[in-house]
Amino acid sequence: MAKTILMVDDSASLRSVVAIALRGAGYDVIEASDGRDALAKLAGQKVHLVISDVNMPNMDGITLVQELKKQPSYRFTPIMMLTTETQPEKKEAARAAGAKAWLVKPFQPPMLLEAVSKLVLP
Amino acid sequence: MNLDNARQAFIEEVAELLQSMEDALLALEDNLQDAESLNEVFRAMHTIKGTAGVFGYNAVVEFTHTVETLMDQVRSGQRPLTNPLIATLVECRDHTERLVEFFSEASLEGDAAGGGALDEGLREAGDALLRRLGQPIAPTESVESRSTDRASGKFLPVSSDTWMITLEFGSDAFRNGMDPLSFLRYLGSLGDLVHVSTLLRMDPERPEAFDPESCYLCFGIAFRSDTDKATIAGVFEFAEQDCEIRILEPESEQAKYLDLLGAVHEDQVGTIGELLVHVGALTRRELERALMTQEAEAGLQSPGSEIRRRLGEILVAQGSIKPSVVEQAAKTQEAVRVRRQEESHFIRVDARRLGHLIDLVGELVTSSAAIRVIVNRAGIDDASEVVDGVDYLVSEIRDNALQLRMVPIEDCLSRFRRVVRDACQELGKQIDLVITGGETELDKTVIERMIDPLTHLIRNAIDHGIETPDVRQAAGKSPGGTLNINAFHDSGHIVIEIADDGAGLDSARIRAKAEARGLVKPEDSLSEEEVLRLIFAPGLSTKEQATNLSGRGVGMDVVRRNIEELRGSVELESELGVGTKITIILPLTLAIIEGFLVASGEDKFIIPLSQVVECVEMNIESTPGRHGNGQHYINLRGEVLPFIRLTELFESRENRSIEQRESLVVVRFGRHRMGLVVDGLLGELQTVIKPLGKLFERLHGVAGATILGTGEIALILDVTELAAVDQVGHPSTNAMLTTH
Amino acid sequence: MNPPQEPLEDAPGFVFKGELTIYTAAESYARLQDFMVAHHRCALDLSAVSEIDCAGLQCLLRSVQLAEREGKRLMLAARSQVVDEAIALLHLGSAFGIDASHSEQDAS
Numbered sequence: 001m002a003k004t005i006l007m008v009d010d011s012a013s014l015r016s017v018v019a020i021a022l023r024g025a026g027y028d029v030i031e032a033s034d035g036r037d038a039l040a041k042l043a044g045q046k047v048h049l050v051i052s053d054v055n056m057p058n059m060d061g062i063t064l065v066q067e068l069k070k071q072p073s074y075r076f077t078p079i080m081m082l083t084t085e086t087q088p089e090k091k092e093a094a095r096a097a098g099a100k101a102w103l104v105k106p107f108q109p110p111m112l113l114e115a116v117s118k119l120v121l122p
Numbered sequence: 123m124n125l126d127n128a129r130q131a132f133i134e135e136v137a138e139l140l141q142s143m144e145d146a147l148l149a150l151e152d153n154l155q156d157a158e159s160l161n162e163v164f165r166a167m168h169t170i171k172g173t174a175g176v177f178g179y180n181a182v183v184e185f186t187h188t189v190e191t192l193m194d195q196v197r198s199g200q201r202p203l204t205n206p207l208i209a210t211l212v213e214c215r216d217h218t219e220r221l222v223e224f225f226s227e228a229s230l231e232g233d234a235a236g237g238g239a240l241d242e243g244l245r246e247a248g249d250a251l252l253r254r255l256g257q258p259i260a261p262t263e264s265v266e267s268r269s270t271d272r273a274s275g276k277f278l279p280v281s282s283d284t285w286m287i288t289l290e291f292g293s294d295a296f297r298n299g300m301d302p303l304s305f306l307r308y309l310g311s312l313g314d315l316v317h318v319s320t321l322l323r324m325d326p327e328r329p330e331a332f333d334p335e336s337c338y339l340c341f342g343i344a345f346r347s348d349t350d351k352a353t354i355a356g357v358f359e360f361a362e363q364d365c366e367i368r369i370l371e372p373e374s375e376q377a378k379y380l381d382l383l384g385a386v387h388e389d390q391v392g393t394i395g396e397l398l399v400h401v402g403a404l405t406r407r408e409l410e411r412a413l414m415t416q417e418a419e420a421g422l423q424s425p426g427s428e429i430r431r432r433l434g435e436i437l438v439a440q441g442s443i444k445p446s447v448v449e450q451a452a453k454t455q456e457a458v459r460v461r462r463q464e465e466s467h468f469i470r471v472d473a474r475r476l477g478h479l480i481d482l483v484g485e486l487v488t489s490s491a492a493i494r495v496i497v498n499r500a501g502i503d504d505a506s507e508v509v510d511g512v513d514y515l516v517s518e519i520r521d522n523a524l525q526l527r528m529v530p531i532e533d534c535l536s537r538f539r540r541v542v543r544d545a546c547q548e549l550g551k552q553i554d555l556v557i558t559g560g561e562t563e564l565d566k567t568v569i570e571r572m573i574d575p576l577t578h579l580i581r582n583a584i585d586h587g588i589e590t591p592d593v594r595q596a597a598g599k600s601p602g603g604t605l606n607i608n609a610f611h612d613s614g615h616i617v618i619e620i621a622d623d624g625a626g627l628d629s630a631r632i633r634a635k636a637e638a639r640g641l642v643k644p645e646d647s648l649s650e651e652e653v654l655r656l657i658f659a660p661g662l663s664t665k666e667q668a669t670n671l672s673g674r675g676v677g678m679d680v681v682r683r684n685i686e687e688l689r690g691s692v693e694l695e696s697e698l699g700v701g702t703k704i705t706i707i708l709p710l711t712l713a714i715i716e717g718f719l720v721a722s723g724e725d726k727f728i729i730p731l732s733q734v735v736e737c738v739e740m741n742i743e744s745t746p747g748r749h750g751n752g753q754h755y756i757n758l759r760g761e762v763l764p765f766i767r768l769t770e771l772f773e774s775r776e777n778r779s780i781e782q783r784e785s786l787v788v789v790r791f792g793r794h795r796m797g798l799v800v801d802g803l804l805g806e807l808q809t810v811i812k813p814l815g816k817l818f819e820r821l822h823g824v825a826g827a828t829i830l831g832t833g834e835i836a837l838i839l840d841v842t843e844l845a846a847v848d849q850v851g852h853p854s855t856n857a858m859l860t861t862h
Numbered sequence: 863m864n865p866p867q868e869p870l871e872d873a874p875g876f877v878f879k880g881e882l883t884i885y886t887a888a889e890s891y892a893r894l895q896d897f898m899v900a901h902h903r904c905a906l907d908l909s910a911v912s913e914i915d916c917a918g919l920q921c922l923l924r925s926v927q928l929a930e931r932e933g934k935r936l937m938l939a940a941r942s943q944v945v946d947e948a949i950a951l952l953h954l955g956s957a958f959g960i961d962a963s964h965s966e967q968d969a970s
């Protein structure tokens with residue numbers, strides 16, 4: 001059974017490259033453009049990992065983490081934030097909210113796959 | 123979305139970001155303290171860097187990273203922002219554009235990796251820019267170097283011995299989404315899990331203490347692999363907060379490290395720690411922990427070694443600096459977030475989808491007109507009311523659909539700031555660009571097609587219009603010229619004015635040149651305005667020598683044609699020595715207009731309603747006169763009004779009876795008015811413009827055709843062209859229908 | 863060390879289906895404990911477990927630990943492939959009284 005990953009980023013191009021890489025590795029991917037979109041697209045379905053950007057319109061990544069941690073279906077789901085080395089305070093905020101994994105932008109798909117595999121294998 | 127689409131999307135994202143970066147840089151030129159714009163530049167570089175990474179465009183990542191770092195220094199006040207620096211940043215923006223272009227072309231040519239060799243010239247150009255920025259050229263931490271470190275194996279070779287790994291997971295590990303199973307599975311992919319002992323740290327005697335959501339597991343793992351310590355530690359990087367990790371080297375190795383450490387002097391321990399991290403014996407985290415412990419110890423045994431205290435001080439100092447840094451960064455992030463939220467009121471829609479919607483609305487308008495005709499013919503009153511309602515809704519839908527494509531013209535005009543700025547530097551002129559009415563909205567497709575003509579006109583103004591400072595001062599003007607771009611709505615049209623306070627056009631020279639080219643005969647009498655309009659004629663350029671800027675083989679005739687293809691018109695006012703003003707009048711949209719349906723002979727025509735001033739009954743007593751060259755004139759309330767009889771123009775009927783009642787439709791175009799004599803006025807009509815086929819594209823005076831509710835076809839008149847045909851040429855219909 | 867194998871059909875069966883993960887751990891564990899209160903032996907049927915993680919495994923480990931303390935028998939009688947893979951990875955075969963070499967057949 002393929003593992004499902006929710007990929008949240010407001011850059012359509014980044015999102016789709018990541019989705020292509022993940023699908024190529026055997027994951028199912030749900031794509032969302034921001035936190036609000038992510039919550040709408042999830043609608044209770046099972047995901048094994050959430051990958052989310054931090055700065056996004058409508059609902060940023062940190063709020064998304066907080067929302068996910070409130071929901072029974074997602075409170076234990078691992079969350080990987082896409083952060084940048086220039087915003088350590090964001091990382092702290094995300095950690096406090098419950099995100100425990102990080103990937104620093106810019107990254108290439110192999111790095112992402114490697115990081116993802118540590119948390120969830122396809 | 124496939125990878126190609128993703129690349130395309132990336133290119134579009136980059137274009138947008140670079141545009142906003144450029145706007146921000148130009149704003150900074152005016153106000154070096156503009157923090158918002160500073161952030162914008164930073165954000166553009168930052169975002170491009172982040173996304174370029176996934177495509178493997180390493181050169182883009184490296185370059186934008188360096189610029190971003192610099193911007194960060196500027197933002198935090200470490201580097202002063204100066205005008206020369208802004209100028210270099212503008213070039214950096216351009217370089218980024220070229221880099222992205224380079225890679226997008228490379229990927230088109232099948233170099234899918236994209237990370238292929240960067241063109242030597244580009245690389246050098248980039249390096250030169252970075253040198254000017256005063257940033258080290260060596261990429262700090264590029265994707266490339268990071269991913270190859272591990273594979274290159276330049277560190278101590280590790281023999282295939284067994285590593286011992288112990289993992290003690292904290293009770294919150296599961297709740298934090300950490301599944302030891304995943305880490306072990308991944309570790310298994312790097313080598314051989316020779317042995318795993320899984321322990322449940324639970325007291326069997328206390329069953330009630332077990333919380334199934336807490337983690338009580340610890341593992342001892344014997345692991346055989348050729349990999350290095352950093353890689354093994356990396357497996358558990360995400361578990362660091364939830365897990366006590368100990369990694370013991372294969373024994374043969376450990377001895378080496380011990381020897382090494384034993385040989386160093388105490389003073390060097392800190393440095394050696396770093397060294398060990400580099401050598402692959404210690405992970406960064408272990409070193410940090412060691413330093414922290416050192417500090418704790420120093421606290422206990424206060425008169426201890428000095429180095430220890432120094433280490434402690436550094437850590438404390440780091441800790442005390444942090445809050446203010448965090449605060450500052452939080453503020454700037456907040457500003458970005460607010461901006462993002464403003465932007466988020468918008469949805470991106472594929473322009474083709476909108477185009478399709480508007481096409482469909484067009485069909486709907488036609489269908490609804492057809493229903494109207496049938497209902498009227500059948501004379502059903504009840505249905506008539508319903509049709510009224512449908513008509514209203516359709517027109518609302520039409521307006522709303524068209525509104526979707528409306529964008530503020532500012533998006534298009536702002537790019538000219540850059541054009542003006544660059545041109546000033548090149549030509550040594552001082553030009554102040556003033557844009558007003560940027561918020562005026564216009565159909566995006568119209569805007570896109572206006573970019574070239576506008577660019578040309580603006581370049582003309584900079585190049586030929588506004589003089590150099592010394593020339594201006596000699597003429598008693600201020601050294602700096604002003605270029606005004608003003609946009610506003612005017613009765614269903616948008617008007618764009620481009621005015622400069624430059625030298626103005628020399629009508630005598632234009633006339634002379636036009637005569638030399640055979641465009642006018644010396645005996646022709648032309649008004650001042652008519653002479654000026656000659657610059658729109660093909661093959662007439664006012665400047666002997668075309669410059670780099672405006673002389674791109676595009677003449678003013680092309681500008682005029684571009685504008686007319688959009689059913690727009692262009693007018694020109696100029697006074698020698700004072701300046702030139704070009705006025706462009708464009709329809710708001712290309713798709714649907716409010717039309718006024720008239721009958722002429724057997725045929726029906728649509729006149730754009732926005733151009734109709736009034737309709738009067740053609741009075742035989744007002745005795746239309748005829749000018750020497752064949753033009754008709756009528757006296758309308760004391761005003762002399764030229765008019766065209768459509769039946770004559772289109773030869774739509776030969777046997778016209780004198781008693782036939784005629785109407786005069788007074789239309790205007792720009793500042794002019796003229797009359798169109800028609801046989802019948804049929805009322806207002808929503809008109810879907812259908813382009814004419816290739817065969818008719820040279821048909822002057824006709825902008826397109828539309829299908830009426832009855833299924834008949836009506837031609838849409840282009841009033842401006844009609845007037846031109848009638849004035850400059852001759853009222854012969856044959857001339858109008860020539861296909862060149 | 864392993865308890866003598868007893869015929870499975872004698873032991874009352876208990877079935878876990880679907881996910882046996884952190885999301886179901888609390889509920890699964892409570893159900894199994896309730897069952898064990900009333901029974902001395904249990905043949906656990908995990909053949910319909912579609913997903914298992916360490917939280918799930920930990921519940922099983924703890925249940926086995928408690929059963930042993932009380933002199934009861936809890937057997938992982940049938941296991942799906944994912945369960946077997948997890949057990950094999952963590953070398954938990956002996957802890958669950960499973961002969962690793964036979965796990966493949968049991969899995970089917």
